[in-house]
Amino acid sequence: MSMYDENLQSEKERLMFTKEYMNHLITLQESGQQALKEKQEDTLQKLDFKDSSLRYQEMLTHSSFMKLSKDQLENLKNLRKKPYFARIDFHRKEKHDKEIFYIGKVSLFDRETQLPIILDWRSPLANVYYEGRLGEVSYEAHGEEYEGNVSLKRQYQIEEGELLEFRDIDLTTKDELLQDSLAQNAEHRLTEIVSTIQEEQNRVIRADLRKPIIVQGAAGSGKTTIALHRISYFLYTMRDIFKPEEMLILAPNRLFIQYISEVLPELGVNKAKQTTFSDFVQEVIEVDWPVVSQHDVLMDTIEKTEDGGAPHLLAAGFKGSKAFKQLLDRYIQIVKQTYIVEEDFMLGEFKIKSGASIKRLFLKDFQLFPYEVRVEKIKRVLQSELRRKKKMILEKMASKYDDELDKALFGMKDKAKRKKRVSFLITRKEERLKDLKKQARTAVSRYMKQFPKHKLTALYQAMFEEKTFRSLIEEDSEQMEYLRSMTRRYLQTKRLHSEDLAPLLYMYTFLKGLHADDQMKKVVIDEAQDYSFLEFYSLKKAFQTDLFTIVGDLAQGIYRYRGLRSWDSLNEVFKQPNYLTLQKTYRTTIEIMDLANRLLTLMPEDLPTAEPVVRHGPLPTFIKKKPGWQQTFFNIVNQLSDEGMKSFAIVTKTMKESAEAHCISEIRSLDFKPLNEETEMGERMILPAYLAKGLEFDVVFLYSENQPFTRNELDIKVLYVAMTRPLHRLYMIGKGPEDFLLNHLDQPCYQEHTLFT
Numbered sequence: 001m002s003m004y005d006e007n008l009q010s011e012k013e014r015l016m017f018t019k020e021y022m023n024h025l026i027t028l029q030e031s032g033q034q035a036l037k038e039k040q041e042d043t044l045q046k047l048d049f050k051d052s053s054l055r056y057q058e059m060l061t062h063s064s065f066m067k068l069s070k071d072q073l074e075n076l077k078n079l080r081k082k083p084y085f086a087r088i089d090f091h092r093k094e095k096h097d098k099e100i101f102y103i104g105k106v107s108l109f110d111r112e113t114q115l116p117i118i119l120d121w122r123s124p125l126a127n128v129y130y131e132g133r134l135g136e137v138s139y140e141a142h143g144e145e146y147e148g149n150v151s152l153k154r155q156y157q158i159e160e161g162e163l164l165e166f167r168d169i170d171l172t173t174k175d176e177l178l179q180d181s182l183a184q185n186a187e188h189r190l191t192e193i194v195s196t197i198q199e200e201q202n203r204v205i206r207a208d209l210r211k212p213i214i215v216q217g218a219a220g221s222g223k224t225t226i227a228l229h230r231i232s233y234f235l236y237t238m239r240d241i242f243k244p245e246e247m248l249i250l251a252p253n254r255l256f257i258q259y260i261s262e263v264l265p266e267l268g269v270n271k272a273k274q275t276t277f278s279d280f281v282q283e284v285i286e287v288d289w290p291v292v293s294q295h296d297v298l299m300d301t302i303e304k305t306e307d308g309g310a311p312h313l314l315a316a317g318f319k320g321s322k323a324f325k326q327l328l329d330r331y332i333q334i335v336k337q338t339y340i341v342e343e344d345f346m347l348g349e350f351k352i353k354s355g356a357s358i359k360r361l362f363l364k365d366f367q368l369f370p371y372e373v374r375v376e377k378i379k380r381v382l383q384s385e386l387r388r389k390k391k392m393i394l395e396k397m398a399s400k401y402d403d404e405l406d407k408a409l410f411g412m413k414d415k416a417k418r419k420k421r422v423s424f425l426i427t428r429k430e431e432r433l434k435d436l437k438k439q440a441r442t443a444v445s446r447y448m449k450q451f452p453k454h455k456l457t458a459l460y461q462a463m464f465e466e467k468t469f470r471s472l473i474e475e476d477s478e479q480m481e482y483l484r485s486m487t488r489r490y491l492q493t494k495r496l497h498s499e500d501l502a503p504l505l506y507m508y509t510f511l512k513g514l515h516a517d518d519q520m521k522k523v524v525i526d527e528a529q530d531y532s533f534l535e536f537y538s539l540k541k542a543f544q545t546d547l548f549t550i551v552g553d554l555a556q557g558i559y560r561y562r563g564l565r566s567w568d569s570l571n572e573v574f575k576q577p578n579y580l581t582l583q584k585t586y587r588t589t590i591e592i593m594d595l596a597n598r599l600l601t602l603m604p605e606d607l608p609t610a611e612p613v614v615r616h617g618p619l620p621t622f623i624k625k626k627p628g629w630q631q632t633f634f635n636i637v638n639q640l641s642d643e644g645m646k647s648f649a650i651v652t653k654t655m656k657e658s659a660e661a662h663c664i665s666e667i668r669s670l671d672f673k674p675l676n677e678e679t680e681m682g683e684r685m686i687l688p689a690y691l692a693k694g695l696e697f698d699v700v701f702l703y704s705e706n707q708p709f710t711r712n713e714l715d716i717k718v719l720y721v722a723m724t725r726p727l728h729r730l731y732m733i734g735k736g737p738e739d740f741l742l743n744h745l746d747q748p749c750y751q752e753h754t755l756f757t
C-alpha cells in the first residue's frame, strides 16, 4: 500500500467518524426536540395569564431554544454531505504536540471535551490555512498573538459524504482545488468559495472590521463574492454585537439581487437587507414618485452616442458632486433658520421658558438630533416645564386674589363697596384660574405651531426657485440655469432623476433622521464605482457608521458622468479607509482576459488591468454576419450545450438591439429570452451590457446589429464589461471586427470563424 493510500484510508476513517458523530448529534437533537416540544405543551397547558409572568417566560425560553436547535439541526444535516474541505496540522509554540484541525463551513465541537471536530472557516485559527504558508506562522485571536508551525495543509474532495481524494499543498503545488472549481460551469447564480479563498481575497475578508474598506478589484476578481464572505465573517466575529438585520447590501439592480441571493443562505447572511440605492432611499424618505433611472439615462446616452458633455449628463454629474453638497449645506442652513423661534413660552402673563433658552435648546443642547426630533424634544421640555410650573402659577394667582380679598374685607369700610369688591374679586379669581387652566391645556401646542412642518419634496423643490437657487450658487451660468429649470420642471410634475435621491436622503437626515428600522450598522456597496460622491456622503451621514465595505472597479465605470473617477475622493467621506486591491481574476480564461485587457489600453487614462489565474481556453472568436451566420450560431450553441455549458448570454450594446436579436428565429428557437430588471434569470438570456454588469455566464455572444461599439470612452467601458462576463467562451457576432473595436487593438488575439456547418 502506498503512502497516499494509507493516508487516504485513515482520512476515510476520520470522515466516517465525523459523520457518525454528526448522526449521533442529529438523533440526539431530534429526540431533544421532541422532549422540548412536550415540555412546551405542558407549560402551555399550565399557563395562567393571571399568574406571574414566570411561566410565560419559561415558555418563551423554550421556544427560542427550540428554534435554535432547529437551525443547528438543519446546519448539521446539510453539513453531512461535506463536513469539511481542508485540514491543517499546527504545532502551537507553547503546546507539547501538534494538533490536527479540520476546516469546514461551520464549527462542530465534541460535546464532552469541547475540542473542535470541525473548525469554522471564519475562526481565527483557520486564517492560518488561508494565509500562512507552511512553516512558521502566527495568528491573532481575542487580541492576542499566537505563534506556531504549520507542517501540513491538506485539501479534500468530498462529494455526497464520500472522500474521493485529497491533495497536500506546499510551496510548489498549484492550487488544484481552485483550478477544478474554476473549470466548473455557471449556474447563473453566485456560489460560496470558502474552500478556495485566495490569499489576497482572504486579506479583504479579514481586514479590520471596525474600519471602512475600499476594494479596487479587476473584473472577475471576486469582489462581489468576497464582499459577501466578509459579511459572513463579520457576523461570525461580531455575533454578540451585530444582527444580520442591521446590515445592508446595496446592489446595482434587482437582477443582481436575484443573482447573489442563492449564496446568501449558504453564508448565513440571508437576513441582511438587500436592495438598490434607489429603492432604499425611496423607501426611507417615503416618496414614490417615478424615478428616471441612471440606466435609462445611460441607455439614451449610448444610443445617441453622446459624450459626457451633454447638458443633462453634466447636470447629473454636478448633482452628485462635492460642489452640490456644499450648495445643499447652504440651503440646509437657511432651512434651519426657519426652526428658530425666539418668542418666550408663556402661560398668561407668566413666563414658563424664555425664547432665548428655547433657541439654545434647538441650536446647542439638541444639536446632535435632526431638526424635527429637536422640535419634538423641545415640545417635551415645554410640557414638563409647564406641568412643573402650572401648580405654582395657579397658587400664586389664587394667593394674589386672596390677598386682594383680605385687603377688601379688612380694609374697606363702606359695606356696599366692600361687598361689590369682594364679589368682583371672587368671580375674577375663578375666571382667571379657569382661564389659566384652559390656556395650560393648549399652551404647548399653540406655541409649537410656530415651528415649521416641512414636506421634504416641497422643500427640495423650493431650492430650485430662481431667487433661492441663485443665492446658493457661486457663479451663475447657462449650465446652472439648465440644471435649475430642468429639475424644477421634473419636480413640478412629481418626477425625480436618480441623482435627486442622494440630496433628498441628505436633507431627510437633517430634517427627520432615519427611522430605527432603517438604521443600518454595516453597509456593503457593490459596483461602487457607479456611485457619486454625494451618494456615498448621504449614506454615511444617514447611518452614522464607519462600517462600510465598498467594492468596485474603475475600469467598469460606465456611469462615469456621475460616478467616481478615483477612490481618493472617498477620503473626504470616510475616516482613514483601508484601501486594498484585488488584481487576480478568476472568472475567465487567459485568452479572453487578454483581449479585454488590450481593450483597456484604448482608454486615455491608466486603468487597472486584470491578471488571470492560469486557465486556458480557446481564443475569442469573431463570427461575421454573412448569410448563414444564424445556422453557425445555432450549431455552436448546441455543440457547447452538449459539451456541458449551461448558461448562455447574448449581450448587446443597447436594449433596442437586445429586442432586435430576439426577433431572429434561430435565437428564438434556442429559447433565448430577453432580460430586463424585473424578469427572472434563466439559462439562455439576451441582455444589454449594462444589465450584465456583475453577472457571469459560461458562454457569451456579443452581438451587434447596427449599433457598433465606437471608440469613445463610454463604449470602450461597456464593451469591456461585456467581454469580461464569460467563464469559458467568448464570441463576437457583427458585420466586421471593427464593430467590437478589434481593429484598433494592438495584436488582438482572436480568431475568425470561417466554417459554416
Ligand SMILES: Nc1ncnc2c1ncn2[C@@H]1O[C@H](COP(=O)(O)OP(=O)(O)OP(=O)(O)O)[C@@H](O)[C@H]1O
Pocket (backbone or CB within 6 Å): 178, 181, 182, 190, 191, 193, 196, 197, 198, 201, 217, 218, 219, 220, 221, 222, 223, 224, 225, 226, 553, 556, 586, 587, 693, 694, 695, 696, 724
Ligand atoms: N477564490 C475563488 N475560488 C473559486 N472561485 C472564485 C474565487 N474567487 C472568485 N471566484 C469566482 O470568480 C467569479 C467572479 O467572481 P465575482 O463575480 O465575485 O467577481 P467580481 O470582481 O465581482 O466581478 P465583476 O466586477 O466582473 O462583476 C465567480 O464565478 C466566483 O465564484
